[in-house]
Each structure stands twice: as C-alpha cells, then as structure tokens.
Amino acid sequence: MTDASPHIVLFRDDLRLADNPALTHAAHTGAPVLALFLLEPESETRRPPGAAARWWLHGSLVSLRGDLEARGVPLALMRGSAHATLIDLVRRVGACAVSWNRRAGAPSREEDEILASALKDEGVETHHFPANMLFEPEAVRTGSGGAYRVFTPFWRAARQITPDAPLPVPQAIKGWKGAFESERLEDWGLLPTKPDWAGGIAQVWTPGESDARLRLDAFVQRTVADYGERRDFPADAATSLLSPSLRFGEISAREIWHRVRAAIAAGDAPEADAEKFLSEVGWREFCHHLLGGHRDLATRNFNPAFDRFPWARDEKALAAWQKGRTGYPIVDAGMRELWTTGWMHNRVRMIAASFLTKHLLIDWQEGERWFWDTLVDADPANNPAGWQWVTGCGADAAPYFRIFNPVLQGEKFDPEGAYVRHWVPELERLDKRWLHKPWEAPARALSEAGVRLGETYPRPVVDHGSARKRALSAYETMRSDAP
DNA sequence: TTTTGAGTTGTTCGA
DNA sequence: GTCGAACAACTCAAA
Numbered sequence: 001m002t003d004a005s006p007h008i009v010l011f012r013d014d015l016r017l018a019d020n021p022a023l024t025h026a027a028h029t030g031a032p033v034l035a036l037f038l039l040e041p042e043s044e045t046r047r048p049p050g051a052a053a054r055w056w057l058h059g060s061l062v063s064l065r066g067d068l069e070a071r072g073v074p075l076a077l078m079r080g081s082a083h084a085t086l087i088d089l090v091r092r093v094g095a096c097a098v099s100w101n102r103r104a105g106a107p108s109r110e111e112d113e114i115l116a117s118a119l120k121d122e123g124v125e126t127h128h129f130p131a132n133m134l135f136e137p138e139a140v141r142t143g144s145g146g147a148y149r150v151f152t153p154f155w156r157a158a159r160q161i162t163p164d165a166p167l168p169v170p171q172a173i174k175g176w177k178g179a180f181e182s183e184r185l186e187d188w189g190l191l192p193t194k195p196d197w198a199g200g201i202a203q204v205w206t207p208g209e210s211d212a213r214l215r216l217d218a219f220v221q222r223t224v225a226d227y228g229e230r231r232d233f234p235a236d237a238a239t240s241l242l243s244p245s246l247r248f249g250e251i252s253a254r255e256i257w258h259r260v261r262a263a264i265a266a267g268d269a270p271e272a273d274a275e276k277f278l279s280e281v282g283w284r285e286f287c288h289h290l291l292g293g294h295r296d297l298a299t300r301n302f303n304p305a306f307d308r309f310p311w312a313r314d315e316k317a318l319a320a321w322q323k324g325r326t327g328y329p330i331v332d333a334g335m336r337e338l339w340t341t342g343w344m345h346n347r348v349r350m351i352a353a354s355f356l357t358k359h360l361l362i363d364w365q366e367g368e369r370w371f372w373d374t375l376v377d378a379d380p381a382n383n384p385a386g387w388q389w390v391t392g393c394g395a396d397a398a399p400y401f402r403i404f405n406p407v408l409q410g411e412k413f414d415p416e417g418a419y420v421r422h423w424v425p426e427l428e429r430l431d432k433r434w435l436h437k438p439w440e441a442p443a444r445a446l447s448e449a450g451v452r453l454g455e456t457y458p459r460p461v462v463d464h465g466s467a468r469k470r471a472l473s474a475y476e477t478m479r480s481d482a483p
Numbered sequence: 484t485t486t487t488g489a490g491t492t493g494t495t496c497g498a
Numbered sequence: 499g500t501c502g503a504a505c506a507a508c509t510c511a512a513a
Contacts, residue, residue: 143512150490150510232492283491350492389491401505402493409493468494472505479506 006093006176007031010038010086010100014131014249015064016209017071019166021129022099027170031096034176035068035075036089037061038082039188045111045295047380050373052342053247055198056207058190060248063208065185072175076182082115090124093180098124101131101249104288104381134163134253134285137292147293150396154289155282166255200340205244205376212245216256220263227273234334234345235418240277243377244343246284253281287385290395298368298384306393309478312361320461321356322370324424327460329436330410331355333423340423342376347413353390354404359467361474364391392475400475403468410436426456 007026014020015037026033042048049057065075078085090098098119102112116126130136140148140158148154192198219240230238245251260278263269291297301307320326324335334348344352349371356367368387372378388394392402414420417435421428427435429449434441438451439460446453453459 142510146511148511152490153511279491347492354493396490396510398492399490399505399507404492405494 004032005096006034006178008086008090008093008095008098009033009035010082010098011035011064011075012038012100012249013103013247014101014252015060016212016250016252017064017067017169018209018213019131019252019255020101020169021131021167022101022127023173024167024170025127025129026097026099027173029097030174032174032176032178033073034093034095034178034180035064035073036086037064037075037077038085039077039079040082041080043081045108047298047372050375050378051192052198052201052374052376053244053378054190055192055201055342056205056244056248056376058185058188059205059207060250061185063210063250067209068175071173073173074175074180074182076180077185077188078183079188082111083118086115087118087122089180090119090122093176093178095124097127099127099129101129104133104137104292130164131252132249133288134158134257134281135161137289140285140289147289148286149290151283151286152396154286155279158282158285163254163257166252166258198342201342201376204341204343207244207248207250209245209250212242212251215241215245216251216259220259220269224260224263224269224274224277228270228276229273231276232347232413233419234337234348235414235416235422239346241343243379243382247377247379253284256281284379284382287379287381290385291381297381297388298372299365301393302388302395303393303397305478306391308481309363309393310361310474311363314360314362317360317461318356318362318366320458321352321360321362321367325458326355327439327458328355328406328410329420329424329427329438330406330414333414333420336423338371338374342374344375345419347409348419349386350390351404351406351409353387354402355406357387357391358403358471359406359462359464361467361471364388364393401472403471405464405468407437407464424457427451 007029009023009026017023040046068075078089086098102109112128119126135158139161140154142148223238223240226238230236242251242256246253257278260269260274264271264274294302321335324332324339326332330348331352334344334352338344353367356362357364364387368384371383385394389397392398392400410420417432420435427438430438430441430451431445434445438446438457439453451457
C-alpha cells in the first residue's frame, strides 16, 4: 500500500475545477483524489457527441488534465459503461469513495441511482451533487406541481430562487500517488484525421476552463453593456461565446449568473442588457427542464399535430443547405460559419433553421442532426428544443406563420454586409444594396463585383414568395387533417 | 371550476 | 415611407 485508499472524482459534463462540488467534497475529506473521465458508449439514453463536439471534448480534457496535474491530482481516462468500468477501477485501486456531480436530465438521474447502489454493494461511499444547472428540475414547478411548458412563467418562477453561490477551486487537493491504468487520450480518436477539418475551429476556439473564464471576463467587462441591442448582429462580437463551455461544464451556470448579477449590483453592467443575457441562460434551464420530461425531444414532435406534417424529401436541397449553397447569402454565410468554426451566431441559427423547415419543407430532425454533428456547443437539450421552437412544433414555439424572410433578416441584422462578405467571399465586392438579394442585382452591378450567378454563386434554390406560400399551405394541410 | 391574460427573436398588406 | 392590423386560434398558468 503506497497510500491511503483514494477518493475517485468522476468528471462528466463538468470539466472544471471551480464550482465543482464533487471535487470540493473529495478534497475536504482529506483522502487522496483520483480523477476519472469516462467515455461512455452510445446507449438508448446517451447520445454520442457529434464530430465537432468530440474535437472540443479532446481539448477540454487536455486542459482539465493539465489543471489537475498542476495540483498533483492524476486523471484516469477510461472507456466503457459507467457501471462496469467504475466498479472495475474501484476494485483495482481499492477506492474508499466515489463522488460526482449530477447531470441534467431524467435518464442520467436514474442511471446515477443505479450506479450509486452498485457502488454501495461494493462497500464504497458515493456522494453526488447538483452542479450543472442553476436549479434542480423539481425546484421550478407550476402551482399545481407540474412542469412548465411556457418560458416566461417558468423564468418568472425561477427568478424567485437565488442559485447557490459558486464554490472556489479547492485550496489544497491531495493527489493520489498510487498506480492506475489509464487509456491514452490520443487513442480515443476524438480529433479528426483524414481529413483534418478542424483547422478553422482551432483558429477560433480554445477549449478548457481557463479560456472559458477569459470569455466570461471579457463579456462581463465589455460586451454585456450593449448586449440587448447588439446581440442580434452577427458581424459584431456581441455575444458571450460561452455556449460550448456551458455544454461541457468548463464553467458553471451558477458562476456566470453570480458574475453577471454582481456586475449589475456594482453598476458595471446595465441591468436590462445583463438581464436579457441571463434570460438566455434561463432558456438553457428551460430546455433542460423540457428534456427532463421528454427524453425523446430530439426525435419526437413536442406537438403531436406535427406528426402529420407533410415534409418533403429533397436530398439536393438538403445538401445545398448543409454546404451553404442555397443562394440566400445570410443562410449560406451562417452554414459556412458553422462548417468552418463549429459555431453559428444565434440569430443566423434561427434564419438558417427556419429556411430548412419552411422554405425547403425539410423535417427539422434533419437539421437538428446536422447541427448535432457540426456544432461544438451541440447540447442534448438546447439543440432539439431550439429546432422544435423554430419549426413551430415545440414548447412555447414560434407561431407557424412566422416565416423568416432571409432577405429582410439579412438587411436588418447585417446591414453593411460585413458578415456575409466574410463568409461568402464570392459576393465580397457586391454593393450592400444587392448583397442580400444578388438575383435582383442589375447585370452591371454583378459583373463589376465579379459575380456570375449560377457559376460563382448559386441562384436561389427556391423563390421566397412561393416557398412561403407552400409552407403556409403545408401547415394548413396539417391542421385540416386533424383527426 | 371557470375565467382571464398572455405568449423570445416576424412578415405582409393595405391605408 | 410609415403605421397598425392580420396572420389563427390555442394552450398554458394563475387567480
């Protein structure tokens, strides 16, 4: 025996040291800590991360390992089901206890209960803590004890509760010195190889807790002041860029919440802007709240009337959308930003999603799967809930007749065209008057800008006016076919 | 139980 | 060019 028996801290969607109750608890017990990250296989309840999210996970694990090792705490990497792998490790190292932070969502909670009871049978203590959401799901309930289905009353009720204050990084953590087996991160194949398409993502993003905190600092100190007004303009760096870090728990929602509230209280951030931002964090809560009651949120229409919706099957149009070749510049810019950087501005996500489901009449699940694979922040709750919201089949969804006009949206939110010019460089020299509708540009304007429609940049795959009418009549079909 | 007010992010049309 | 209404009714949440 080289050391006392270790306390294992299981890391999952909480790849951070600050505000990590499981780690803090283990540190306070005084037992030596062995950190463990488990890469779990796909299961009925666990959706494997998409390609872009795997890239992020790799970087975040490198960062977490560095942060832990700097404090003398080793990180074991293992693959397999939590149950078998963890019990195996517990036996090998003679662990005395296992701690973890709960994950959001009903399936995870039940799995945790099963895990805890299996570990108890091994004679190992377990401790689990709320950590990844502002509120536990049962804390926000309607007057009759049900789950909210409308955001505004949900958030109004949630606002009555103050989230727990975030914990600091534990001052001293005793690292375990014993031997253990660990897989090599490189062997997990989380990074793309042939081809390595992640170059553009790496240019924009640095995964890990310390960079997440830098982004939060910058946002609270500068960006939040104009958030209410500027957040809708994709060419402005006016959003927090925290979504992938929240997805992987590199920073906690509670830390974000308290930092923003402190900035309001200190007069450093305008309350309206800051509260607008917090309500976006509230939407994350709401989406997880929905997923808790609807595990199949990604595969089933929240509103069952949409089971009758006459979706079109159009592989060519789907491919044009995915590649950013629809002929609508704001949509194409967004889809290319996504493909290149693993992220898309929220306003443009709505426009692109509306275009797929309404203009192309393609099932939202196709789009949801594409986003799942390409977004570094793809989240099991936010992604499907957002798609269902745009489509009109979700909880508290946009009304069906709200069909974004990609030209008007482009002109309104990218008036100078900086966003489109950046991501659709073949239109770079086109006058802003035509930038969002190049098919209406006079031949001379096009030729002076070096644009040849149908050659250098596609003609629109559908006409807005007729696509809009088609979508409205599809909705009409759905409603009149009611049983 | 019944009633009432309200509901993230828009667009189009016609005065 | 600007403005307000219509879009279509429905469900939720709370009193």
